[in-house]
Amino acid sequence: MSAHQFSALFLFALIxxxxxxxxxxxxxxxxxxxxxxRVPDAFRDSITLEAHQRAADYTVAKTRFGMLVTxxxxxxxxxxxxxxxxEVLQQLSSSWLSSPLLAGVALxxxxxxxxxxxxxxxxLVSTFRIEARFGFNTMTLRLFVTDQLKSLLxxxxxxxxxxxxxxWLMQAMGERWWIWVWLVWLGFSLLLMWIFPxxxxxxxNKFEPLPDDALRSRIEALLARCGFRSxxxxxxxxxxxxxxGNAYFTGxxxxxxxxxxxxxxxxxxxxxxxxxxxxxxxxxxHRHILQRLVWTFAMMLGLLWLLGLLSRESxxxxxxxxxxxxxxxxxLLFFLVLxxxxxxxxxxxxxxSRRHEYQADAYAAxxxxxxxxxxxxVKLYRDNAATLTPDRWHSMFYDSHPPAAxxxxxxxxxx
Numbered sequence: 373m374s375a376h377q378f379s380a381l382f383l384f385a386l387i388x389x390x391x392x393x394x395x396x397x398x399x400x401x402x403x404x405x406x407x408x409x410r411v412p413d414a415f416r417d418s419i420t421l422e423a424h425q426r427a428a429d430y431t432v433a434k435t436r437f438g439m440l441v442t443x444x445x446x447x448x449x450x451x452x453x454x455x456x457x458x459e460v461l462q463q464l465s466s467s468w469l470s471s472p473l474l475a476g477v478a479l480x481x482x483x484x485x486x487x488x489x490x491x492x493x494x495x496l497v498s499t500f501r502i503e504a505r506f507g508f509n510t511m512t513l514r515l516f517v518t519d520q521l522k523s524l525l526x527x528x529x530x531x532x533x534x535x536x537x538x539x540w541l542m543q544a545m546g547e548r549w550w551i552w553v554w555l556v557w558l559g560f561s562l563l564l565m566w567i568f569p570x571x572x573x574x575x576x577n578k579f580e581p582l583p584d585d586a587l588r589s590r591i592e593a594l595l596a597r598c599g600f601r602s603x604x605x606x607x608x609x610x611x612x613x614x615x616x617g618n619a620y621f622t623g624x625x626x627x628x629x630x631x632x633x634x635x636x637x638x639x640x641x642x643x644x645x646x647x648x649x650x651x652x653x654x655x656x657x658h659r660h661i662l663q664r665l666v667w668t669f670a671m672m673l674g675l676l677w678l679l680g681l682l683s684r685e686s687x688x689x690x691x692x693x694x695x696x697x698x699x700x701x702x703x704l705l706f707f708l709v710l711x712x713x714x715x716x717x718x719x720x721x722x723x724x725s726r727r728h729e730y731q732a733d734a735y736a737a738x739x740x741x742x743x744x745x746x747x748x749x750v751k752l753y754r755d756n757a758a759t760l761t762p763d764r765w766h767s768m769f770y771d772s773h774p775p776a777a778x779x780x781x782x783x784x785x786x787x
Contacts, residue, residue, distance in 0.1 A: 373685075373687050373691075374687055374691075375686070375687040375690035375691040376691070377687075377691070378687050378688065378690075378691030378692070379454060379691045379692070381691075382453070382454075382691065382692065382709060382712065383454075385712045385713050385715075386446060386449065386450070386712045389711075389712055389715040389716075390442060390443065390446045392715070392716075393439075393442045393715075394439055394442060394443075396763075396765060396766045396769055396770070397435050397436075397438055397439045397442070397766070398439070399763045399765055399766055400431075400435050400762060400763040400766035401431075401432045401435040401436060402763075403761065403762070403763035403766075404428050404431050404432055404435075404759050404761055404762065404763070405428065405432055407428070407761035408424070408425055408428040408429075409425075410424075411424045411760070412760050412761060412777055414777050414780055414781065415750065415753075415760055415776070415777075415780075418750045418754075419750065419753070419754050419760070423754050423757075424760060426506065426757055427753070427754075427757040427758060427759050427760065428759060428761070429506070430502075430506045430757040430759075431757070431758075431759040431762075433502050433505070433506070434502060437494075437497070437498065437502060440494075441494055444491075444494065445491075448487065448490060448491075449708065449709070449712070452483065452487075452693075452708065453692045453693045453694075453705070453708065453709065454692065454693045455693065456693050457483075457693075458479075458483065458692075458693065458694055458701065458704060458705065459693055459694050459695060459696075461479050461482050461483055461486075462475075462479050462694065462696065462698065462700070462701055464482075465478040465479045465482065472543075472698065473536065473539055473540060473543065475700070476539045476698060476699060476700025476701075477532060477535050477536055477539065477700070479698075479700045479701070479704065480535060480700055480703065480704050481528075481532065481535070483704060484527075488524075496516075499511060499516065500513070500516075503614065506757060507615065508614050508615050508616055508757075509613075509614060510611060510612060510613060510614060510615055511612070511613045511614070515612065515613070519576060522575055522576065526572065526575070530564070534556070534557075534560050537556055538553050538556065538557070538703070539699050539700055539703070541553050541556065542683075542699040542702075542703070543699055547680065548680075549680065550673075550676035550677050550679065550680040553676055554672060554673045554676050557672060557676075558669055558672075561669075562624065565623065565624040566623065566624040568622060568623065569603075569622045569623040569628075569629045570623075573608075573622065577608045577609055577610070577612075578608070578609045579606040579607070579608055579629075579631065580606060580607050581604060581605065581606060581607075582605045582606065582607055582632065583607070584637075584642075586642065587642050587645060587646075588605055590642060590646055591605055591630070591645075591646065591649060592605075594646055594649060594650060594653070594739065594740070595630075595653070597739065598650075598653045598656070598657060598739060599657075600653055600656055601628070602621075602628045602629060602630050603623070603628060603629055604629055604630070605629075605630045605632075606629055606630065606631050606632070607631075607632050607633075607634050607637060608631050608632070608633055608634065609634055610633035610634055610635055611633070611634050611635050614635075615635055615755075616633075616635065616755075616756050617633050617635040617636035617638075617639055617640075617752060617755060617756065618633045618635075618636060619631065619632045619633065619636055619645075619648055619649065619652060620652070621652055621655075621656070621661075630649065630652075632645070636648075639751055639752075639755050640748050640751060643740070643741065643744040643747075644744050644745075644747055644748035644751070645748070646740050646744070647736055647740045647741060647744040647745035647747075647748050648736075648745070648748050650735065650736035650739040650740045650745070651732045651733060651735070651736040651745060652732070653735070653736075653739070654731060654732030654733070654734070654735030654736050654739075655728065655732045657735055658728065658731050658732065658735065660728045660731070660732070675706075675710070678706075679702065679703070679706045682702065682706060683697070683699070683702035683706075688702070688705070689701060689702070689705065692705045692709065718769055718770070719768055719769050722768065722769060722770060722771055722772055723768075725772040725773070726771065726772065726773060726774045729772070729773050729774055729779070730774060730779075730782060733745065733779065733782065733783055733786070734782075734786060737783060737786040737787065741787070742783045742784070742786045742787030743787050745783055746780055746783050746784065746787070749776070749779065749780065749783075750780070753776050758776065759776075760776045760777065762775050
């Protein structure tokens with residue numbers, strides 16, 4: 373393949389993916405707006421027309437804003453690649469640093485900083501305009517800046533040593549470097565999962581043991597029935613950033629934690645909380661998390677192998693606007709353009725995720741009550757302004773959870 377052919381292929385894939393994303397977003401916004409005036413029959417007794425219209429307006433606003441972000445991100449990608457942005461940054465880093473290894477680290481870190489600055493206005497608009505307009509944002513500008521600085525420092529402390537190790541392995545380990553890089557990345561990922569609950573998450577939020585003794589006793593009994601061992605049940609102060617509610621598992625092995633947002637405790641009663649947790653335990657019982665980890669690790673091994681092949685081809689660099697091949701440029705270019713070429717595989721991941729959600733719902737119905745899970749989900753749809761009428765093509769492409777009507781119907785059949 374020549375450089376010109378690869379450039380043409382990249383442009384075709386980028387334009388096609390952007391057009392598909394915009395088409396899906398437009399379908400979704402129009403579909404939600406057309407069904408704004410009437411609450412679906414399945415929710416007529418539980419969600420008011422006012423709440424339904426608020427969810428529709430919130431969805432349309434986010435979708436339209438997402439269309440702008442899609443176009444802007446594509447323009448940035450073109451500027452960094454065919455526009456010569458990476459080429460300029462590589463020349464600057466090479467002229468400033470005599471070590472190719474340090475120059476490679478500077479190239480990738482510099483592009484990351486530049487991208488963060490160029491996309492910062494969109495993050496600000498999303499947080500302080502759209503989320504605030506619909507009453508979800510509770511974050512102050514000071515907290516936002518603090519979060520950004522902490523994230524930047526954390527990325528430097530954890531990411532720069534990993535990047536340095538990866539680039540050194542790519543240079544020193546010959547054609548089989550991708551195996552060594554994969555092993556290092558695998559170990560780093562597992563370590564990160566293990567230390568996240570106790571060292572990283574507390575940098576951003578406060579975690580306190582669940583104060584409700586009665587609820588904690590019910591949850592501990594549920595955990596015992598399901599054979600799940602954790603290092604504790606905690607409440608997180610999510611309300612200092614957003615009024616959205618959530619619950620999740622985090623950690624690995626003995627460091628696993630169960631975390632409830634404080635906003636979730638305000639809106640759900642004990643039966644509903646137990647049902648929501650039973651759903652999360654369903655993912656554990658069906659080994660969904662383990663399956664996703666294995667799939668992610670296997671996929672990364674395949675991608676690194678592919679990168680090993682492409683990094684030896686001059687047309688790969690020249691076709692993406694870089695005249696001088698380097699390990700850092702290969703790594704950067706590959707993972708920048710990868711989403712463009714894999715976009716059409718997104719629905720497969722969404723389908724598998726929705727299948728897992730149905731399985732976890734069924735498990736929760738067995739362990740607690742399908743009716744209580746339905747009640748909890750309806751409250752979450754309402755309080756989080758989740759649309760009840762998504763476009764089916766948009767949902768098929770993107771949604772990791774089943775559409776509300778289908779999910780509730782499946783649970784009612786189980787009940």
